[in-house]
Amino acid sequence: LVLQQALRRAIELGELALFYQPKIRANGAAVHGLEALLRWHHPERGLVSPAVFVPLAERFGLIGTIGHWVLEAACAQLAQWQAQGHACRVAINLSPHQLRQTDLPERIAQALQRHGLQPSSLVCEITETAMMENLGPERGVLDAIAALGVYVSIDDFGTGYSSLAHLRNIPARQLKIDRSFVADLEQDADARAVLGSIVQLAHALRMEVVAEGVETAAQRRLLARMGCDLLQGYLIARPMPAEAVLPWITAFE
Numbered sequence: 001l002v003l004q005q006a007l008r009r010a011i012e013l014g015e016l017a018l019f020y021q022p023k024i025r026a027n028g029a030a031v032h033g034l035e036a037l038l039r040w041h042h043p044e045r046g047l048v049s050p051a052v053f054v055p056l057a058e059r060f061g062l063i064g065t066i067g068h069w070v071l072e073a074a075c076a077q078l079a080q081w082q083a084q085g086h087a088c089r090v091a092i093n094l095s096p097h098q099l100r101q102t103d104l105p106e107r108i109a110q111a112l113q114r115h116g117l118q119p120s121s122l123v124c125e126i127t128e129t130a131m132m133e134n135l136g137p138e139r140g141v142l143d144a145i146a147a148l149g150v151y152v153s154i155d156d157f158g159t160g161y162s163s164l165a166h167l168r169n170i171p172a173r174q175l176k177i178d179r180s181f182v183a184d185l186e187q188d189a190d191a192r193a194v195l196g197s198i199v200q201l202a203h204a205l206r207m208e209v210v211a212e213g214v215e216t217a218a219q220r221r222l223l224a225r226m227g228c229d230l231l232q233g234y235l236i237a238r239p240m241p242a243e244a245v246l247p248w249i250t251a252f253e
């Protein structure tokens with residue numbers, strides 16, 4: 001209950017923040033976009049991970065409010081970076097609960113308009129598992145978000161129980177291969193085989209492929225050779241506060 005009240009007040013008190021982790025082109029040194037990752041600076045507990053408080057927010061019925069805050073903060077930040085001449089894209093993460101909010105597409109459309117953003121400069125990352133629960137209103141929400149021209153991205157791909165055949169029915173333009181495949185890449189020929197097939201299938205379906213969790217230079221080389229379009233992971237950069245992003249881009253490029 002204490003945590004519930006604290007979470008309720010976190011937005012008003014300015015305790016929520018977005019960190020950003022770059023996605024770079026696999027071939028070359030260009031920054032392609034950034035993933036917004038939510039953080040809660042709790043006054044006593046310190047930095048609380050969204051892996052902990054997003055489930056709580058869902059249980060307490062606060063995920064809607066938090067989701068709106070994330071959308072607004074990410075769009076405002078993206079508009080600022082674009083105004084400073086950086087043609088980047090920003091990705092936000094959406095939980096399965098958020099896909100049940102039928103007003104979400106309208107809210108996204110309004111946020112884009114308010115900040116003068118091209119729909120294709122916003123990416124919505126949704127886990128494979130959440131996408132496959134595509135019964136009822138969720139499916140309509142996903143389609144409506146895609147219809148805005150927003151990039152829909154399948155997060156943590158390979159961890160859910162999706163039939164590959166379903167991929168062609170999902171309105172996604174980007175696929176993020178789960179970091180467990182990336183972690184096993186160097187030692188495990190089977191992981192390489194699976195990853196290679198995912199890349200080919202995604203490309204055949206005109207989807208962009210992101211490898212997440214890239215931690216070593218060997219993984220980076222293998223992933224580039226296997227045709228991944230974008231790379232993300234601690235090797236490239238850890239999630240960082242917004243103010244660190246432009247200096248990082250300048251140093252990187």
Ligand code: G
Nearest residue numbers: 036037038049050051054070093094095239
């Ligand atoms: O950044 P970190 O590894 O702590 O993220 C942990 C989990 O929280 C990840 O699964 C990530 O997708 C999720 N997450 C991060 N930011 C958000 C957000 O703004 N909204 C939702 N719903 N999930 C988020």
Ligand code: G
Nearest residue numbers: 037093155156213214215232233234235239
């Ligand atoms: O579920 P999602 O992919 O949105 O989760 C993103 C989370 O992955 C973030 O919390 C981020 O901190 C974490 N992350 C990002 N890069 C790496 C990495 O290279 N290795 C590991 N272990 N985690 C990472």
Ligand code: MN
Nearest residue numbers: 035093125155
């Ligand atoms: Mn993600």
Ligand code: NA
Nearest residue numbers: 155156176212
């Ligand atoms: Na992921």
